[in-house]
Amino acid sequence: MALESSEFKVDNTLKERERVVLIGVARSKHELPKLKEHLEELHFLATTANVEPIQYFHQLLDNPDKRTYVGSGKLQEIKEYCQKFKIDAVIFDDEISPSQQNNVEKELKIKVLDRSMLILDIFAQNAKTLQAKTQVELAQTQYLMPRLKGMWQHLDRIKGGIGMRGSGEKEIETDRRIAQTRIVHLKNKLKEIEKQTETQRKSRGEMIRVALVGYTNVGKSTIMNLLSRADILAENKLFATLDTTVRKVVIDNVPFLLSDTVGFIRKLPHHLIQSFHSTLTEAIESDILIHVVDISHDNFEEQIQIVNKTLLDLGAKDKPTLMVFNKLDLYENEKLDNFLFENEREEILNNFKNSWIAKTQDNCIFMSAVQLENIEDFRNNLLDKIKKLYKERYPFKAKYLWGYEDFIG
Ligand SMILES: Nc1nc2c(ncn2[C@@H]2O[C@H](COP(=O)(O)OP(=O)(O)OP(=O)(O)O)[C@@H](O)[C@H]2O)c(=O)[nH]1
Ligand SMILES: [Mg+2]
Structure with missing residues (x-):
């Protein structure tokens, strides 16, 4: 048959x-x-x-x-x-x-x-936009390429006859060629899309660019919404965000661009990082990073390392970074024993905080984006970083914006 x-x-x-x-x-x-x-x-x-x-x-x-x-x-x-x-x-x-x-x-x-x-x-x-869809399809096709052979070998064995093998191999070739052509097509399509986003990026002028980065599901989009009222999908699912959203935010007269992008995860497929490179450009080219961490997660320290390693691979590591230890409410509810006395809970929490304050050289904030805990501190800390950079880059504008006193300080 x-x-x-x-x-x-x-x-x-x-x-x-x-x-x-x-x-x-x-x-x-x-x-x-x-x-x-x-x-x-x-x-x-x-x-x-x-x-x-x-x-x-x-x-x-x-x-x-x-x-x-x-x-x-x-x-x-x-x-x-x-x-x-x-x-x-x-x-x-x-x-x-x-x-x-x-x-x-x-x-x-x-x-x-x-x-x-x-x-x-x-x-x-989860891919919604043309760019995300194209990037995912490219990664999928590249992932599938070496696997096409396996499928056809499988077919050959099922067919059993040596005489059939030739046709099987021909089919591998055909499949490979189709995949290869598709990869070239997808890469070209991405280049076209990237040209448009690049023009958009260039037209943004002199503004400090801040990027939210971090492991998936840590609260990046929630923080983006909090700062910019952007209405980005934030849900308890991995990879809810696949595209990069950029918003202009003005806090206390300080304008800056804030971007939210795809989260990282351990063993992120190599092809995905490659094809999502352009989506991650916003983070790679940003001036300041907000590295969001979910401290209620058992494994948050490993997640920090994975994010740092991914940033290093992307060439985006050495930037002024504010570590945001988010989900403080969950940490307090789940990680601190309820039977402890209040002062004991406080002591444990303070020790935990102090150890990270030391490790990050005071570049960190503990907050809850959902319970709105410590948001003022977060905003002030971020503003200090933006203002400092703004003063270095555009001293005259900074003077105009914040007056002489602040300019000196
Ligand atoms: N309890 C608590 N939940 C939070 C906090 N911040 C965010 N969440 C919840 O964590 C989940 C993930 O939040 P997102 O903002 O979607 O996280 P993300 O980092 O953008 O995730 P991806 O886009 O999937 O990588 C959502 O259910 C949020 O409501 C917080 O401070 N406390
Ligand atoms: Mg998100």
């Missing part, structure tokens, strides 16, 4: 409410707590993508298995579970190779994804 090639294309996109199992590997016992946190984050990513995580599986392995990532015994265990509980897809916490994906798919006979694919899926769901 002749088989239509399209019958065998592996459709790895997730459908709403599909039941998924999450899989992670720790290289040592010591890594287990970290793995648990990573799987919890993967769980949050999965629910953001509108699917239902049903179970976690993990394995201790010095090195992930070259063929199937987890060992054969573990894979068998996962297979039995998936059959018994009617699981639609498994998602690996790490990026798996095209051949690993292919081998596991053949064994489990359900969809196999990894963290990168899941993130790409969420980006695709």
